[in-house]
Amino acid sequence: MIKRIFNFIAKEFASAMRNNMIVYILLFPVIIAVGMRLFLPSLQNMKLTVAVEKAVDDTVIEGLKQYANVEIYHTAQQVEKRVEKSDDVAGFIKSGESHTILLEGNEGEEAELIASTLLSLILSKEPKATFEHVSLGKSGSVLREYVASLLLLMAVLIGGFIVGLNIVDEKESKAIRALSVTPLRLYELMLAHGGMCLISSVVIGIVSTFIIMGAESNYGRVVTAMMTTAGIGLFLGYLIGGFADNLISAVAVIKSLMLAFLGIPIASVYVPTDFQWIFYIFPHYWGFQAYLNIFSKSLAHVDFAVANGATLLSSCIALVLCVPMLNKRLKLR
Amino acid sequence: MKRFINLLRQDMVVAQRNYFHYVVITLAVLMSAVILFLIPNTVKLTPNELFLDLTHEKRLEDFARDQGTEEGRIFQSKEGLLEAVDKNSNSLGIILEGDMENAKVTVIHQGTESVEIINVLDATIQGALDEIRGITRKANYQVQYLRPKTDPIPFNKMMVPLMVVTEAVMLGFLLIAVMVFQEKEEGSVRAYRITPSGTMVYILSKAVINVGLAVLYTSILIFLTMGFQVNILAVLMIVVLASFLMTLVGLSISVFFDNLQQFIFIGVLVIGIISMPIASYLTPAISMPFMEWLPSYPVLFGLREVLFPTGKAGMITAVSITLGIEIILFIVISYHAVRNKLMGEGQS
Numbered sequence: 001m002i003k004r005i006f007n008f009i010a011k012e013f014a015s016a017m018r019n020n021m022i023v024y025i026l027l028f029p030v031i032i033a034v035g036m037r038l039f040l041p042s043l044q045n046m047k048l049t050v051a052v053e054k055a056v057d058d059t060v061i062e063g064l065k066q067y068a069n070v071e072i073y074h075t076a077q078q079v080e081k082r083v084e085k086s087d088d089v090a091g092f093i094k095s096g097e098s099h100t101i102l103l104e105g106n107e108g109e110e111a112e113l114i115a116s117t118l119l120s121l122i123l124s125k126e127p128k129a130t131f132e133h134v135s136l137g138k139s140g141s142v143l144r145e146y147v148a149s150l151l152l153l154m155a156v157l158i159g160g161f162i163v164g165l166n167i168v169d170e171k172e173s174k175a176i177r178a179l180s181v182t183p184l185r186l187y188e189l190m191l192a193h194g195g196m197c198l199i200s201s202v203v204i205g206i207v208s209t210f211i212i213m214g215a216e217s218n219y220g221r222v223v224t225a226m227m228t229t230a231g232i233g234l235f236l237g238y239l240i241g242g243f244a245d246n247l248i249s250a251v252a253v254i255k256s257l258m259l260a261f262l263g264i265p266i267a268s269v270y271v272p273t274d275f276q277w278i279f280y281i282f283p284h285y286w287g288f289q290a291y292l293n294i295f296s297k298s299l300a301h302v303d304f305a306v307a308n309g310a311t312l313l314s315s316c317i318a319l320v321l322c323v324p325m326l327n328k329r330l331k332l333r
Numbered sequence: 334m335k336r337f338i339n340l341l342r343q344d345m346v347v348a349q350r351n352y353f354h355y356v357v358i359t360l361a362v363l364m365s366a367v368i369l370f371l372i373p374n375t376v377k378l379t380p381n382e383l384f385l386d387l388t389h390e391k392r393l394e395d396f397a398r399d400q401g402t403e404e405g406r407i408f409q410s411k412e413g414l415l416e417a418v419d420k421n422s423n424s425l426g427i428i429l430e431g432d433m434e435n436a437k438v439t440v441i442h443q444g445t446e447s448v449e450i451i452n453v454l455d456a457t458i459q460g461a462l463d464e465i466r467g468i469t470r471k472a473n474y475q476v477q478y479l480r481p482k483t484d485p486i487p488f489n490k491m492m493v494p495l496m497v498v499t500e501a502v503m504l505g506f507l508l509i510a511v512m513v514f515q516e517k518e519e520g521s522v523r524a525y526r527i528t529p530s531g532t533m534v535y536i537l538s539k540a541v542i543n544v545g546l547a548v549l550y551t552s553i554l555i556f557l558t559m560g561f562q563v564n565i566l567a568v569l570m571i572v573v574l575a576s577f578l579m580t581l582v583g584l585s586i587s588v589f590f591d592n593l594q595q596f597i598f599i600g601v602l603v604i605g606i607i608s609m610p611i612a613s614y615l616t617p618a619i620s621m622p623f624m625e626w627l628p629s630y631p632v633l634f635g636l637r638e639v640l641f642p643t644g645k646a647g648m649i650t651a652v653s654i655t656l657g658i659e660i661i662l663f664i665v666i667s668y669h670a671v672r673n674k675l676m677g678e679g680q681s
Binding site: 031032035047048066067068069080083084086087088095097098099100101102103104105106107108109112113114115116117118119120121122123124125126128129130131132133134135136137138142145158161162165166169172246247248249250251252255256259263267296298299 | 353360371419420422423438443445455470478479508593597613625
């Protein structure tokens with residue numbers, strides 16, 4: 001049995017090598033993670049932007065620089081043009097002896113309040129409260145931690161894509177019929193696919209984590225989490241391979257499933273703790289909690305061990321539920 | 334023209350046989366249900382402020398409650414507040430001490446925020462303290478709106494342009510690639526090479542199918558989520574151009590790959606890059622100029638303007654012109670790519 005599983009994995013890897021898949025598997029996280037690494041600093045240092053006419057008093061310009069990125073324009077018309085662009089940028093122009101805040105009209109509710117508060121604080125001489133800042137000194141960034149967790153989820157899902165698309169390919173090339181007359185049993189096929197999904201997920205997961213987070217992450221936990229969550233990828237792969245009979249229907253299935261597979265973890269970030277139970281039945285929710293635990297305990301709702309255990313249990317249940325469908329569609333022994 | 338219609342008819346048969354239309358109808362209904370029933374009307378995207386009012390009057394605490402702050406964000410001890418801020422990386426703590434006339438405010442932050450954002454927080458706290466005390470600061474300024482102020486867009490409805498871009502527009506990018514790989518595998522590309530129809534007919538026929546599916550998806554989504562009170566023609570014009578453009582982009586890239594397994598990586602990467610303006614769309618107060626260069630940026634904001642009009646003159650024309658220029662560029666690129674890689678393969 002072990003020999004048959006390894007033979008099948010070797011066959012799948014030979015096919016992957018022939019299609020240059022290994023190169024893509026390794027290249028993909030590198031490109032994504034490098035891209036995110038370049039893109040994240042501009043998001044991490046987010047600040048407001050304001051457009052200011054050059055004629056505005058220096059005290060106002062210097063004051064605004066304390067609060068926002070200041071773009072200076074020579075004329076009021078240029079400021080107006082900048083305010084009209086799609087992003088929400090407030091304009092400050094000089095009108096005789098006073099100043100005018102220019103807003104487009106479609107900004108968020110708080111835009112006028114923030115612009116007015118800043119300008120009145122800069123211009124007024126009335127006393128202000130004493131402010132003191134205490135930093136918790138966290139070096140990471142919430143965004144970076146979320147992105148790294150989502151990349152780990154992507155790593156597992158890519159493992160699932162590979163399994164799913166391979167099944168579709170085998171269906172189209174009728175190779176699945178050939179498999180059905182070999183001694184290969186369904187559970188052996190599942191173990192072989194699980195092995196493939198695991199190897200690709202671990203490789204992609206480690207490479208992308210290293211690029212995004214550097215050497216500071218706990219790689220033992222990364223490998224553990226990828227091992228316990230590989231079942232999620234396998235589940236996705238079987239949904240793709242089970243429901244799709246050709247590449248076109250595979251894309252349709254992927255499009256529909258990605259909404260749930262990426263949407264649920266993202267939605268869980270915005271849902272208050274009291275309502276997290278809504279997501280408990282989804283294995284990828286638990287997987288995402290396990291990933292969050294690796295990078296920041298404070299972002300997760302449960303601890304690492306619980307998240308991994310729940311992922312393993314729920315993805316095994318999901319895979320067991322897949323068996324009748326796979327039996328019917330793949331017709332293996 | 335006759336050749337184009339013949340090929341289009343063939344492609345339509347293939348699309349129908351593969352249930353493309355059912356796929357987009359199902360997706361449109363599914364997305365509409367998500368927008369209407371799962372996404373809330375309001376979502377707080379900025380960090381959560383947690384309050385501790387140590388003054389006798391507790392006026393900041395009352396003010397926070399009046400503003401709709403949940404009880405869970407109002408604390409009674411420093412330790413509790415510190416623990417909560419430490420536990421939730423997306424939060425900030427505000428402690429008020431002394432009295433309202435000589436207030437001392439301590440802001441506890443994570444350490445990852447920019448100085449400017451912390452200063453803006455100080456300013457808004459000061460604004461709130463002034464409001465509590467009934468003080469209006471003497472400052473000589475006025476606020477002018479370039480156009481009448483519009484009502485805030487509910488968060489779930491704000492997702493409609495996003496769903497159109499991520500599904501109708503991106504679907505064209507993926508489907509064209511799948512069409513190419515399917516035809517390669519079935520050998521119909523090889524057969525097509527010996528017909529008198531040219532490369533351009535091949536490209537346009539595929540593009541029309543994808544644009545048709547995008548129009549079908551968008552029409553259902555818009556009618557189900559926004560009703561019939563929108564300028565559907567303007568919406569569809571943007572979607573037609575954007576879907577056509579993304580089909581050409583997908584075609585230009587996919588011809589360089591042998592199968593979907595190979596393409597899926599680059600496909601996901603391109604979709605990831607093109608999706609970046611979503612960050613700008615969700616947080617428009619933060620200006621990210623480099624995103625303006627991506628085709629999805631004008632499409633997202635153009636659709637927002639059509640669906641939630643603010644009277645921005647010339648916006649739809651500007652979006653159409655931008656997409657038109659990009660389409661011309663990609664017609665040239667895709668023509669050469671298809672001619673050399675797809676139609677030319679196997680020729681010695």
